[in-house]
Amino acid sequence: MVTAHSIEEKKIWSVLETVTDPEVPVLTVTDLGIIRNVKINAEGIEVIITPTYTGCPAMDMIAMNIRLALAEQGYKKIKITSVLSPAWTTDWMSEEGKRKLKEYGIAPPNPKQQVCNDKLFAEAEAVQCPHCNSHHTHRISEFGSTACKALYQCDDCKEPFDYFKCH
Numbered sequence: 157m158v159t160a161h162s163i164e165e166k167k168i169w170s171v172l173e174t175v176t177d178p179e180v181p182v183l184t185v186t187d188l189g190i191i192r193n194v195k196i197n198a199e200g201i202e203v204i205i206t207p208t209y210t211g212c213p214a215m216d217m218i219a220m221n222i223r224l225a226l227a228e229q230g231y232k233k234i235k236i237t238s239v240l241s242p243a244w245t246t247d248w249m250s251e252e253g254k255r256k257l258k259e260y261g262i263a264p265p266n267p268k269q270q271v272c273n274d275k276l277f278a279e280a281e282a283v284q285c286p287h288c289n290s291h292h293t294h295r296i297s298e299f300g301s302t303a304c305k306a307l308y309q310c311d312d313c314k315e316p317f318d319y320f321k322c323h
Contacts, residue, residue, distance in 0.1 A: 165194055166308060169191075170200055171226055171229050172194070176317065179214045179301075180257070181263065182256045184253075185205070186247065188253060191203065191205055192239060193207060200231070202236075203222055203232055205219065205237070206242075209244070209303070215238065244323075246265035246321075253296075260286075266283065283308050285308075287313050288312055288313040294311050300318035305319060
């Protein structure tokens with residue numbers, strides 16, 4: 157049964173789908189998977205978010221942009237709550253978000269390794285170049301343009317690129 161409450165929640169989610177990440181503007185907060193829940197009650201709206209990592213400098217701007225986007229749609233009582241547990245993981249990113257990253261020139265996170273193997277940990281992670289799709293790449297720096305990305309270079313096309321680190 158569709159209720160007024162569920163219709164209102166869908167409207168809020170559609171607004172959230174327009175709020176972009178200030179560090180990677182092709183991604184929305186829903187692409188990133190940082191919106192954990194939306195609650196509607198007598199006090200107003202509560203949007204619960206989980207940062208991509210504790211101390212992420214973009215979270216204050218993201219919270220402000222969520223508040224502004226909702227206020228522009230007429231919502232007045234807006235509470236943004238940040239929760240750290242469970243910790244955010246790249247598994248929460250949408251497939252659409254990963255596709256957008258690649259099109260933007262950032263290698264999306266690889267799936268998490270499912271099998272523990274000491275030899276694999278010693279090797280560099282095989283990251284696919286978002287420009288030419290080669291897996292002949294190497295890490296230049298553990299940190300790229302932001303702390304959540306590493307800097308890689310393709311050995312085939314020679315282009316440098318950011319890799320959105322898996323975590």
